[in-house]
Amino acid sequence: MPTFVYMTRCDGCGHCVDICPSDIMHLDKTYRRAYNIEPNMCWECYSCVKACPQNAIDARGYADFAPLGHSVRALREEAKGTISWRLKFRDGREKNFVSPIRTTPWGSIKGPADYPAPPPQDLASQQLAHEPDSLNIVGGLPTLAAGRLKRKVA
Amino acid sequence: MFAINPFAALSATIPPALMQAYILAMIVLVAAGTLLDIVHKGSARYFFDHWRRSKGKARGELGGGEMASIAVQTAVVDVLSSGEFCSARRRVAHLLTMYGFLIYVVSTVVMVFNYSTASIWPHLWWIGGLMVCAGGYWFWFFIRADVVAEGNSPWRVMRADLFVLSLLASVTLGLIWALLQVNGGGGAMVFFGLYILATTVLFGSVPWSKFAHMFFKPAAAFEKRVSNANGTRANLPAPADKPAQFGSARTAPRHY
Numbered sequence: 001m002p003t004f005v006y007m008t009r010c011d012g013c014g015h016c017v018d019i020c021p022s023d024i025m026h027l028d029k030t031y032r033r034a035y036n037i038e039p040n041m042c043w044e045c046y047s048c049v050k051a052c053p054q055n056a057i058d059a060r061g062y063a064d065f066a067p068l069g070h071s072v073r074a075l076r077e078e079a080k081g082t083i084s085w086r087l088k089f090r091d092g093r094e095k096n097f098v099s100p101i102r103t104t105p106w107g108s109i110k111g112p113a114d115y116p117a118p119p120p121q122d123l124a125s126q127q128l129a130h131e132p133d134s135l136n137i138v139g140g141l142p143t144l145a146a147g148r149l150k151r152k153v154a
Numbered sequence: 155m156f157a158i159n160p161f162a163a164l165s166a167t168i169p170p171a172l173m174q175a176y177i178l179a180m181i182v183l184v185a186a187g188t189l190l191d192i193v194h195k196g197s198a199r200y201f202f203d204h205w206r207r208s209k210g211k212a213r214g215e216l217g218g219g220e221m222a223s224i225a226v227q228t229a230v231v232d233v234l235s236s237g238e239f240c241s242a243r244r245r246v247a248h249l250l251t252m253y254g255f256l257i258y259v260v261s262t263v264v265m266v267f268n269y270s271t272a273s274i275w276p277h278l279w280w281i282g283g284l285m286v287c288a289g290g291y292w293f294w295f296f297i298r299a300d301v302v303a304e305g306n307s308p309w310r311v312m313r314a315d316l317f318v319l320s321l322l323a324s325v326t327l328g329l330i331w332a333l334l335q336v337n338g339g340g341g342a343m344v345f346f347g348l349y350i351l352a353t354t355v356l357f358g359s360v361p362w363s364k365f366a367h368m369f370f371k372p373a374a375a376f377e378k379r380v381s382n383a384n385g386t387r388a389n390l391p392a393p394a395d396k397p398a399q400f401g402s403a404r405t406a407p408r409h410y
Contacts, residue, residue: 006388008374013240014303027300031364032314053240055390071389086391098394
């Protein structure tokens with residue numbers, strides 16, 4: 001469901017240009033309004049839809065599963081920490097959802113810079129960052145014991 | 155210097171009737187350009203089609219009082235105080251440019267049609283021109299999204315810049331000309347010629363520039379407020395009413 005921009009609502013602030021992970025939201029050279037330069041390459045991540053402060057970006061459903069008349073729109077409210085969804089179906093039904101922007105408190109996830117720098121010898125190790133602690137393999141790697149296997153389990 | 159009407163000094167060289175005819179021609183150019191723009195892009199047809207569709211899906215009929223209230227809110231918040239902008243810097247730059255342009259244009263018309271006017275008008279002309287320069291150059295070098303967000307050079311010019319560039323050129327050249335005209339400096343007529351050229355481009359390029367946004371943006375803002383009031387909300391969900399259940403202390407986004 002690639003995105004498109006309602007030109008009369010867009011004020012050309014550039015939030016969508018900054019946030020698009022596919023780098024396909026650009027500013028139009030005639031009116032300095034945002035537009036999706038390559039809908040085929042849209043990841044449909046809805047980042048721009050949620051980031052747009054004017055709610056000027058919408059997603060266009062593919063014709064095979066989302067026929068004319070449907071609508072899927074999101075409203076991100078930063079101050080409340082919520083994202084609301086409104087789904088309209090072609091037959092007139094409507095569903096509304098509200099979700100938190102995130103499920104963990106703001107600032108609770110440590111960034112890479114918050115950890116102490118690894119010692120130089122770790123660069124030669126095969127282990128990745130935080131391994132082996134993050135693998136939860138205290139007592140050894142998990143193995144399949146022959147005696148614990150059952151045959152022909154329904 | 156700021157109390158002298160520069161157009162009065164110019165009347166010795168150029169007949170006042172010619173200057174007044176030029177201003178009338180510019181008004182005609184803006185009106186014709188805006189009409190051509192509306193017809194060519196079909197913006198009025200789009201607006202009224204959208205309006206009818208939105209009205210058909212409305213959850214409740216809006217009364218005359220509510221419509222009047224929405225019209226006042228649109229005029230005060232969206233038009234007079236540029237309330238639609240999400241960024242304070244963009245809003246301040248827009249307000250400086252918008253009010254500066256209005257003061258500048260009105261004082262120009264008054265000074266050209268009445269040379270012996272009070273000295274308040276030349277003062278307003280300078281203040282308006284400097285406001286346009288402050289807001290316009292601030293926008294051009296530091297706020298433009300294609301420079302700030304896309305990382306393009308501030309010197310990269312595209313068609314979307316036609317309006318702001320011709321406006322800045324017109325006002326800047328006008329102020330330089332007035333400075334030379336009042337102080338008797340050489341080259342005043344050269345700058346006057348460039349000033350007229352930039353002004354003609356500004357008002358003559360309406361169908362190709364974003365000049366007409368001062369007409370269609372208020373209409374779009376009004377339609378947005380009406381759709382929020384009648385429940386269609388352009389299919390957007392209503393604001394969340396139970397934020398407490400998601401309790402999450404808010405911090406500023408990291409990418410801005």
